Amino acid sequence: MSLTIALPKGRLFEESIRLLKEKGILSKDIQEGRKLLVESDGFSFLLVKPSDVPVYVENGVADLGIAGYDVLLEREPNLYVLLDLGIGLCRIVVAGREESKERYFKETYIKVATKYPNIAKKFFSERGVKSKIIYLSGSVELAPAIGLSDYILDIVQTGRTLRENKLVVIEEVATSTARLVCNKASYRNKRDRITGFFSKLM
Numbered sequence: 001m002s003l004t005i006a007l008p009k010g011r012l013f014e015e016s017i018r019l020l021k022e023k024g025i026l027s028k029d030i031q032e033g034r035k036l037l038v039e040s041d042g043f044s045f046l047l048v049k050p051s052d053v054p055v056y057v058e059n060g061v062a063d064l065g066i067a068g069y070d071v072l073l074e075r076e077p078n079l080y081v082l083l084d085l086g087i088g089l090c091r092i093v094v095a096g097r098e099e100s101k102e103r104y105f106k107e108t109y110i111k112v113a114t115k116y117p118n119i120a121k122k123f124f125s126e127r128g129v130k131s132k133i134i135y136l137s138g139s140v141e142l143a144p145a146i147g148l149s150d151y152i153l154d155i156v157q158t159g160r161t162l163r164e165n166k167l168v169v170i171e172e173v174a175t176s177t178a179r180l181v182c183n184k185a186s187y188r189n190k191r192d193r194i195t196g197f198f199s200k201l202m
């Protein structure tokens with residue numbers, strides 16, 4: 001049986017394909033389109049939402065996956081993290097308007113909009129700050145501009161989205177890169193093939 005690999009669509013997709021080609025795992029490009037199950041080079045690739053990669057791998061419908069550390073931190077899935085792939089570098093940050101910057105470190109109560117409610121809850125509770133977490137599934141940078149929240153917790157890659165919405169980084173929570181993740185049962189049952197795949201990526 002061939003290995004099934006969950007790949008993140010969107011910002012990490014191209015870098016993932018480039019890496020798989022560079023390492024000789026893929027012989028040709030996979031296009032990010034409407035087709036969500038692609039067979040290539042003896043593997044089955046599932047093209048899924050980045051935040052869902054751990055769901056497919058944890059539940060064993062994918063043996064392996066490429067997932068951002070941000071997503072793993074948020075979901076804390078029950079799987080093995082085999083390798084830091086070094087691609088998809090970004091920062092998880094708290095951001096807000098320039099004028100909120102000084103106030104931020106004195107706040108005892110923080111209203112924050114985010115796609116990462118668990119990371120946010122943990123981060124502020126460890127700092128001893130009360131927080132109200134407003135979960136959004138996208139366009140988080142809009143929240144401070146329209147008064148939905150004072151701050152956001154989100155990922156920053158180029159910084160363009162923050163700039164265009166007149167926000168600045170206030171505090172860094174963590175840096176994130178993509179990781180190769182593996183289903184626990186697959187690791188036992190398909191060990192040779194998984195080790196083969198993994199060693200090509202090292």
Ligand code: PRP
Nearest residue numbers: 138139154155156157158159160161162
């Ligand atoms: C992420 C993130 C920011 C943006 C940051 O969203 O939530 O909005 O990228 O990138 P930048 O610093 O390069 O501008 P993404 O584009 O992944 O899409 P989403 O909002 O649909 O989740």
